[in-house]
Amino acid sequence: MSEIIHYQSSAKIPLWQPLRKLFSEHRDLIRSMVQRELSSRYKGSLMGIGWAIISPAVMIVIFTIIFSGIFGARFGNAGGHLSFAVYLFCGLLPWIAFSEGVQRATNSLIENINLVKRVVFPMEVLPVNLAFAAIITQLLGTIVLLIAHLLIERQLHLTVLLLPLLLIPQLLATIGLGWLMASLGVFLRDMPQINQLVLMAWMYLTPIFFPENLIPPNYFWLVKFNPMAPLIRSYRRILLEGQLPDWSGLSFTLAFAVVCFVIGYWWFQRTKKAFADLL
Numbered sequence: 483m484s485e486i487i488h489y490q491s492s493a494k495i496p497l498w499q500p501l502r503k504l505f506s507e508h509r510d511l512i513r514s515m516v517q518r519e520l521s522s523r524y525k526g527s528l529m530g531i532g533w534a535i536i537s538p539a540v541m542i543v544i545f546t547i548i549f550s551g552i553f554g555a556r557f558g559n560a561g562g563h564l565s566f567a568v569y570l571f572c573g574l575l576p577w578i579a580f581s582e583g584v585q586r587a588t589n590s591l592i593e594n595i596n597l598v599k600r601v602v603f604p605m606e607v608l609p610v611n612l613a614f615a616a617i618i619t620q621l622l623g624t625i626v627l628l629i630a631h632l633l634i635e636r637q638l639h640l641t642v643l644l645l646p647l648l649l650i651p652q653l654l655a656t657i658g659l660g661w662l663m664a665s666l667g668v669f670l671r672d673m674p675q676i677n678q679l680v681l682m683a684w685m686y687l688t689p690i691f692f693p694e695n696l697i698p699p700n701y702f703w704l705v706k707f708n709p710m711a712p713l714i715r716s717y718r719r720i721l722l723e724g725q726l727p728d729w730s731g732l733s734f735t736l737a738f739a740v741v742c743f744v745i746g747y748w749w750f751q752r753t754k755k756a757f758a759d760l761l
Contacts (some may be wrong), residue, residue: 536621573717577690577710668756
């Protein structure tokens with residue numbers, strides 16, 4: 483690994499450079515790759531991209547049967563067991579998008595060797611397009627979520643308009659960790675398996691399947707220092723409860739996302755010249 487680090491070791495990368503490249507120089511490329519990614523997922527299927535809406539709807543039904551009929555659980559004052567399923571689904575949507583973007587980025591360079599070996603191709607775009615594709619799928623699932631919430635609670639909240647404020651830190655964290663995992667995936671071929679285990683443990687340590695008030699006080703630090711916890715909490719507040727996001731918690735999430743974005747880009751640029759030789 484030490485032989486790799488000398489690549490671009492003296493390069494000073496301004497913090498604004500990744501954003502400028504992504505949304506200015508590579509904007510059209512990212513858009514076309516996201517469209518190709520989404521279309522390839524459902525290519526040849528009868529329902530096409532409609533599966534992005536059908537699948538979340540089926541998940542809501544399954545969650546309703548399991549948690550309403552079997553476990554009889556509920557989120558605080560949310561109401562009946564149907565509301566529990568909606569709350570659970572609301573927490574799963576951003577997590578699935580986040581974990582999918584990071585997990586798939588781990589193999590993004592290996593799966594696109596022909597593009598990596600092209601001198602002029604911007605390799606940093608490969609993890610980015612997966613992050614955007616996951617976000618779009620999440621938004622389609624959010625439509626299903628809001629429809630279910632409307633049918634159950636007979637109302638929608640204006641705080642839904644704050645949704646972009648939550649997507650920004652989530653996207654930054656997904657892209658940053660995606661860059662880091664994509665690079666490490668080239669050097670460590672066991673990285674997909676390691677990444678999957680870490681993400682699974684992280685998911686169960688995040689209050690997605692259980693309300694936070696059930697966490698024993700001596701274990702609450704696991705939530706306090708979990709950057710995904712305030713993000714999940716804020717999604718539920720703006721989409722289901724009509725409340726403002728957890729601003730103090732989101733500041734921690736945003737700081738985590740910015741650190742991931744900067745470090746991920748720095749590491750990717752530092753090691754990218756070795757990719758073609760190792761793949």
